[in-house]
Amino acid sequence: MAHALLGRSHRAAEPKAQLADLIARTRRLLGVPETYRIGIVPASDTGAFEMAMWSMLGVRPVDVLAWESFGQGWATDATKQLELDDCRVLAAPYGELPDLGEVRPEADVIFTWNGTTSGARVPDADWIAADRQGLTFCDATSAAFSQRLDWEKLDVVTFSWQKAMGGEAAHGMLILSPRAVERLEGYVPPRPLPKIFRMTKGGKLNEGIFRGETINTPSMLAVADAIDALDWIERIGGLEATIARSEANFRALQEWVDRTDWVENLVTEPAHRSNTSVCLRITDPDFARLDEAAQRAFVKRMTALLDEAGAAHDIGAHRDAPPGLRVWCGATVETADIERLTPWLDWAFATATTS
Ligand SMILES: Cc1ncc(COP(=O)(O)O)c(C=O)c1O
Known part of the structure; x- marks a missing residue:
């Protein structure tokens, strides 16, 4: 296993370098464009996805695609918790996908790339307009490392370490396109944000998060395990x-x-x-x-x-x-x-x- 830096401050040079290394390896292995930010955030995939939803939604119409329980969970967030205006839920029963052609290019789109509880996934991202005005929010938890993600079509991508990497659960990976960063810097959501959701400071992106300066204390045990998983992926x-x-x-x-x-x-x-x-x-x-x-x-x-x-x-x-x-x-x-x-x-x- 990668050397687990236990009992150390995660802000010390060596642990911080390990967190940055995990980000760099993730970028290299997944082929994430250099212009995209990658952060390690609290509360696994759910934390990563909800911090993006809470921070960025509300400025545009929203289309939520839901065809199994995780997508339905994001639909509940959008409609019952965030109570977004002009929010459509495009739903399909277990085993099917909703009509992807219904998605509005002017809307923000929320979807799971691979619906873990129904085994239905989107075949590609061709249904997402290249010149869309809205942002795409993609929960890629059970897709990352097993299915090809089309980065040009994705603005917010999240996943956690315990699925295709076979790592320990703990933190969420949050990947942001330049347009997602623009949204964060140009929009103040009309709701309070807890500290673990806050990605900007004084209207500017908190770049440290995307260099391994995590918002709060990470599990360095889980970090070492995630590096181990990425090591294995690199080796094979x-x-x-x-x-x-x-x-x-x-x-x-x-x-x-x-x-x-x-x-x-x-x-x-x-x-x-x-x-x-x-x-x-x-x-x-x-x-x-x-x-x-x-x-x-x-x-x-x-x-x-x-x-x-x-x-x-x-x-x-x-x-x-x-x-x-x-x-x-x-x-x-x-x-x-x-x-x-x-x-x-x-x-x-x-x-x-x-x-
Ligand atoms: C598609 C999808 N979204 C979200 C989650 C929740 O992930 P976590 O437990 O890492 O927050 C899972 C977990 O299996 C999932 O498969």
Whole structure:
């Protein structure tokens, strides 16, 4: 593991250099343009995304895209907490995407690149206008390092270390385009901002945040772990390699889904299928006849069997999603393990059916 600078002030030279190194490696590995700022901020992805929403929204109309629970969470923030005027929520059920063509170029747009709880992702950013007047806010938590992000189309991008990097949770990464910085410097939101959301001082961006001078005390243990994860990504060949690993994992699982008669991908449109948080629905007619509570109980039996056998942990669908399975196929997973998993899934389904 990278040398964890524990028990030190994060403002001392060595810890500060480590935080700056983490920012530089993130930029290099993700191919973030030099003109974009990258900051390490409090409270994981949620902290990063909400500090951007609270600091920047309200000056333009807003379109929120919501097709699973995290997008719905940002929609709740926009409508019920921030109570934004002229805010549209473009929603779609689990497994589908809303009509991306509905997004207004003059509006700020809020969306998750990869919907972790439904396994539906945007296929690209072609639906975002290059000459848009609004800003795009992209929650890339389960997309970063596994899917290609189109930086030119993205103004605010956030993610956390515990997903595709396989790191310890703690801090959010907040990436800002020059236009996002312009917004921060030119707009004073009509609401109080807690200290951990404040990115400007006297109308100017607090540049220190984007050099590793964090707003408050970071976990240097989590920082060392994140550097370790980035080290590993660098060693295996960078972004191309992590994307290829996720793709291979997804393919191995989907090939099994395609030849198995009791299960389908929750997402019908192949171009919208996630290669990280792959969500599956059970299509067996006997399962389909059960009510939702009985379906959830069935999935629980399956996941308990898999857990007890040590074959898979935590692969039940998210609590807000339709009953089913969710298999993490991110880069830290070995394709051979996905291949080993699939017979266990068949076994758990057959055993839960007869128990
Ligand atoms: C798409 C998405 N957004 C937000 C979050 C919340 O992230 P955090 O727990 O890092 O705040 C998650 C967590 O899984 C996520 O997948």
